[in-house]
Amino acid sequence: MAIAKADINLCKGCRLCVGACPVDAIEPLHEVNKKGYEIIRIDENKCIGCGMCYVMCPDYVFTVE
Numbered sequence: 354m355a356i357a358k359a360d361i362n363l364c365k366g367c368r369l370c371v372g373a374c375p376v377d378a379i380e381p382l383h384e385v386n387k388k389g390y391e392i393i394r395i396d397e398n399k400c401i402g403c404g405m406c407y408v409m410c411p412d413y414v415f416t417v418e
């Protein structure tokens with residue numbers, strides 16, 4: 354099954370993906386990336402590979418494999 358992957362160093366912390374995920378598989382973290390933005394984590398056990406995060410993210414963080 355398709356699973357989303359995130360390149361968290363591209364993330365700018367906008368959190369648009371968190372609300373877009375239909376199965377709450379994207380968790381906002383308080384950790385920051387190299388650029389100082391708060392990042393997210395994908396729960397691969399919940400992800401259904403729908404691609405909504407890929408569509409919503411303005412910074413091309415996601416790929417769906």
Ligand code: SF4
Nearest residue numbers: 364365367368370410
């Ligand atoms: S939509 Fe993209 S840039 Fe915004 S928090 Fe999610 S992964 Fe980061």
Ligand code: SF4
Nearest residue numbers: 374400401403404406
């Ligand atoms: S592919 Fe769909 S289910 Fe998986 S993290 Fe992205 S929005 Fe959520």
